[in-house]
Amino acid sequence: MMDRSCPGTVEPILEILDGKWTLLLLFELFNGNRRFGELRRKLHLISPKTLTDRLRLLEEKGIVTRTLYPGVPLHVEYDLTECGKGLQPIFEAMWTWTQEHGAYLRKETNEMGQEAETVM
Amino acid sequence: MMDRSCPGTVEPILEILDGKWTLLLLFELFNGNRRFGELRRKLHLISPKTLTDRLRLLEEKGIVTRTLYPGVPLHVEYDLTECGKGLQPIFEAMWTWTQEHGAYLRKETNEMGQEAETVM
């Protein structure tokens, strides 16, 4: 066990992970999608404004970098910084948890206590 | 590496962790504060309504349980379910990350690249 009794010690990361799309966006970056259009297509319900907002915020926090490749068709890539890559264990933990517990709480707010088998 | 290419596989947990106070609230539950008033005092800027909202939601998701101890001064305790306790690795990972990277990005969106030493 660690000393995590002070809520203030975790607030920085809460700011980073805050936002409706942030987690999914980071997942995409871990998966290798780095161009604006790619990310936009993957998060297919996100608006360009929102995507830009999130990207800029993560940039400010030092989680991602933005690289512009000049050219006729504009080309921009977003990459995780070392700091951003360090978030991976968190996502791995989320992934693991979802594998173990995520399935049976899909929509079972009612009274069914049985575990489901349809994960995907 | 794992196959986490499908964004849908992580959405359940995003729903759980969503909300301004949810992460801090869960941190408190890991720390052992379980009574309504305790939680309220720890998250000292939260309104009773919001706290109730979050608690109820986590209850629905199967993350916490609510136990009522009848008596003259009402006594209620919230506990993590097994499912909820399973979230701990995620929080440990967040804690670890904050230790390693959290310090120097407190408010350094500007141009200072020095690492800080005041963590707490």
Place this chain on the structure above:
DNA sequence: CTGTATCCCGTCCGATACTG
């Protein structure tokens, strides 16, 4: 292709007062 500008809307959250 990669954004920005605007406007609007919904949701979450806060404050306060009140109840069992």
Place this chain on the structure above:
DNA sequence: CAGTATCGGACGGGATACAG
């Protein structure tokens, strides 16, 4: 002590059109 009721406000986010 542990909430509920109600209302209002702020902020994040969506849609769309336009720009470099």
